[in-house]
Amino acid sequence: MKHALEKLVAQAVTRLQDAGELPADLALEIQIERTRDRRHGDFACNVAMILARQARRAPRELAQRIVSALPAMETVAAVEVAGPGFINFRLAPSAYHQVVRDIHAAGEAFGRSTVGQGRRVQVEFVSANPTGPLHVGHGRGAAYGAAVADLLVAAGFQVHREYYVNDAGRQMDILATSLWLRYLEHCGETLPFPANGYRGRYVIDIAADLHAREGRALHRPAARVFADLPPDEGAGGDKEAHIDALIARCRELLGEADYEKIFDFGLSAILDDIRSDLEEFGVVYEAWYSERSLLERGIAQRAIERLKQGGFLYEREGAWWFRSTQFGDEKDRVVIRENGQATYFAHDIAYHMDKMERGFERVIDIWGADHHGYVPRIKAALAALGDDPRRLDVLLVQFASLYRGGEKIPMSTRSGQFVTLRELRREVGNDAARFFYVLRKCEQHMDFDLDLAKSQSTDNPVYYVQYAHARICSVMRQLAEQGLVWDREQGLSELRQLVEEHEETLLVTLSRYPEVIETAALAHEPHQLAYYLRELAQAFHTYYNAHAFLVEAPPLRNARLALVLATRQVLANGLGILGVSAPEAM
């Protein structure tokens, strides 16, 4: 509808240009927007006010000329000039009746748009280190990323969801070493667990599995493990030096083959946990992309080589630096350390080079806001590689704080209380978690109120929306109990029966759905959809309270049911995009 009106106004402007009433060289985009106030009609256009200066005419007068040049359109009932120079359009009731027919015809596909034109977009999200279970912060990235991806699908993009697995690097070595130490404990050893090791309960559990599988095959005496190591933090030493020496000792005593066995055991155990956690949360990926594979396939080396050949690297103090300042970064960055090892950043450059080479027209990275300082250097690297950094969109998700009983829950890993996504899901349920996470735009800090998310009451927006869906299902059950069926054909042909104000509100709200999908998708803002669904549910509940649907007269009854069933469809479609279920009863 919006697009149709835009074309209409554009035609009128062109007519005026042809007639010499407007300059021929106007650069403008016709904007049609929904009116905030129904007294201003359904849609408004501000083009006359924008053009007034160039056309050297008063806005209202110009608006009047545009109106007289407008071609007729069947679904437009009235056009008028209002306020400072708005052109207001009032639609004919038939325009809204068509929406109901469209919904019934398209079903699950209603609201899908073609703006994406099948363009390939990659969405990378969560990508948490596989060194432990996901926590509630990752949950927000998961819910947000999944919703953005599904919105893009609905908007006609071809979406590739990806999880970047940091399965290389020091953190993973620390995990492997931690795991082995816990394994040794299961073998009966007593040892001083390093300050910088992973102390979580899950490491002990995985170690138990490892012990069950390997028996004592990987056992070495603790005394040999800890002999002649630099002291740990607790003993007045440096925890970093201690853990690094411990990692080296671990490899030495086990040999590479057994070390790798432990490393892979830990990696796959945690990755399996993350994968199933996300799956249960309704978050699935097209690909899990391994950091190690960048090395195995020579991609990391190739990226460095390209930068070197382009003259973007230089050597200083034994390390290789990337001239990111040349592309606006605040300082140059190390890509190859003094010890010859590539940095995480070097791998990330290679990963993003590979993303571009895979031919995505648009790449979206969803990161925690604490990584924001990282954006300029990645974009710099893309520029140096000859790619267009604008193809990469980095969406930064702010932190979520949990509240219970009005108190903020401390979220440090050490506190050990209620930090995992799994625990959150268990406490409030997947639906509430998905919906709450997506209720705020990503750059907004989020206060996640556990009591509210759990409450099965009027305060909880999730249940409010779901209840609308369940209520409609219940109405249909009532219909069946009365021995009646909905006459689809009569319902769709008797839509003119819908003359109540509440019906009009519901019709208008339904007609907005495709626009909401499109704008929410292009802006990467699933919260727009969440708010819309609340509005739609409210329009329905209000209608429900004001009028009975199961009335005696068949034409009116069937028309009302057509409207209500269309509402159910849109609720289900919208909730589906957000990963929330649409229950038939609750």
Next chain:
RNA sequence: GCGCCCGUAGCUCAGCUGGAUAGAGCGUCGGCCUCCGGAGCCGAAGGUCAGAGGUUCGAAUCCUCUCGGGCGCGCCA
């Protein structure tokens, strides 16, 4: 110190690429079930859009500065 994000009703937040009297939920106060599910509906009170300048027909929205809050500034990932 520098950089990024945020500052709208008592609380939590919307406000679409600047648009016509600033919205919602919760909370507070007052109403509505012989009727399709009261997990619902209706109504009332409540804001100098942090502050100050600027841009223009028009600013919560764009620009600059100030104040306040969060986060980041590793040869960690």
